[in-house]
Amino acid sequence: MTDILNPMLVLGGMGLVSAVLLAIASNVFAVEIDPKVEEIRTVLPGANCGACGFPGCDGLANAIAEGKASVNACNVGGKPVAEQIADIMGVNAANVDRKVATVLCQGSCNKAKEKFKYEGIKDCRAANILQGGSKACSFGCLGCGTCKDVCQFGAIEMIDGIAFINKDKCTACMKCIEVCPKAIIELVPYDNEFIVKCKSKDSGKEVRQKCSIGCIGCQICVKNCPEEAFSFENNLAKINYEKCINCGICAEKCPTKAIYGNKVEDLAD
Numbered sequence: 048m049t050d051i052l053n054p055m056l057v058l059g060g061m062g063l064v065s066a067v068l069l070a071i072a073s074n075v076f077a078v079e080i081d082p083k084v085e086e087i088r089t090v091l092p093g094a095n096c097g098a099c100g101f102p103g104c105d106g107l108a109n110a111i112a113e114g115k116a117s118v119n120a121c122n123v124g125g126k127p128v129a130e131q132i133a134d135i136m137g138v139n140a141a142n143v144d145r146k147v148a149t150v151l152c153q154g155s156c157n158k159a160k161e162k163f164k165y166e167g168i169k170d171c172r173a174a175n176i177l178q179g180g181s182k183a184c185s186f187g188c189l190g191c192g193t194c195k196d197v198c199q200f201g202a203i204e205m206i207d208g209i210a211f212i213n214k215d216k217c218t219a220c221m222k223c224i225e226v227c228p229k230a231i232i233e234l235v236p237y238d239n240e241f242i243v244k245c246k247s248k249d250s251g252k253e254v255r256q257k258c259s260i261g262c263i264g265c266q267i268c269v270k271n272c273p274e275e276a277f278s279f280e281n282n283l284a285k286i287n288y289e290k291c292i293n294c295g296i297c298a299e300k301c302p303t304k305a306i307y308g309n310k311v312e313d314l315a316d
Contacts, residue, residue: 083112083135090131094123096199098220111136122146122219125237145237147217148202148224151246152188152231153307155207159187159258175228183257186247188231194223240293241286241308243268248281262305268297 088108095103099120101110110116111132118136119129125145133139165174165181171193174180180189190208202216203223212223214237224232231246243262247254251263264282276290277297284306286297298306 081112084108086135087111087132090124090128090135091121092123092128094218096123096218096220098122098218146219146234147214147237148212148219148221148232149214149235149242149244150188150194150210150212150232151242151244152186152209152229153244153260153305154182154184154187154258155209155260156190157207158260159184160256165189172226172228180229184247184249184254184261186229186231186245186249187258189229193226194232197222197226236288238293239286239288239291241291241295241298241306243284243286243305244307245283245305248283250282254282260303260305263303265302267300267302268306271296271300 085108088104091104091108093104097103099107099116099122101107101116101120104121107116107120111118111120118132118138119126121128121132122145160183161181162178162183163181165177167173167177169191171180171189171191174189174191179185180187182189188209190205190210192203192205192210194210195203195205199220199222200216200218202213202218203210204213205211210223210232212232219234221234224230224234229246235242245260245262247258247261249257249261251265254261254263262283264279264284266279266284268284269277269279273294273296274290274292276287276292278285278287295308298304298308
């Protein structure tokens with residue numbers, strides 16, 4: 048009997064000692080968790096998209112608590128989340144704006160001319176290798192949908208040969224921006240209603256020959272903007288979103304409708 052009992056007692060004792068040692072070690076080497084990290088993590092949306100540049104929402108929560116990231120680093124959550132995080136951190140969340148990706152081209156199949164018919168790999172990067180793509184405008188969307196393929200949030204769809212981004216689904220992860228060979232996708236403020244959807248630096252005459260909806264550099268928008276929110280460089284108009292008040296005069300006056308806006312139809316009515 049003792050032959051069985053003694054080993055059991057020894058093993059039991061060893062287990063007890065090990066448990067005590069582990070308990071002591073866990074207290075000695077315990078990593079103190081900042082309560083702010085847990086509060087911030089609760090507020091973050093949990094998309095884990097990586098758009099903020101950190102490894103998921105946990106990584107961002109730690110970075111914000113340590114002061115390595117701003118309270119508005121989460122584009123998915125936008126201003127509401129930024130304001131809650133600002134309260135947790137005890138800082139001011141003024142001027143926090145959500146940004147979303149936008150394709151700066153409206154040269155669809157019936158508006159933009161083509162140099163040739165492309166029948167190669169359905170990838171914008173591959174199409175761009177061949178003479179800059181089939182589109183006559185060298186700055187235009189090639190329409191192969193590579194940006195749509197890399198979008199994990201279903202925010203991009205192809206409409207008549209042009210990529211269109213649903214800003215309510217966009218998380219500003221920037222993957223579409225990184226993959227576009229024409230560099231025509233940019234981040235713009237979510238709340239801005241009007242955007243110059245053209246990147247062509249060609250002269251007005253050249254633009255007219257290639258696309259019916261491109262910016263022709265007439266500068267009517269520049270001259271009519273009451274807030275002087277427009278600049279003009281390299282034959283292209285550009286909006287300063289910090290000055291823009293979404294009045295829509297630019298879109299109403301634009302002769303080619305190169306300025307896109309959600310309110311354009313309302314203005315026409």
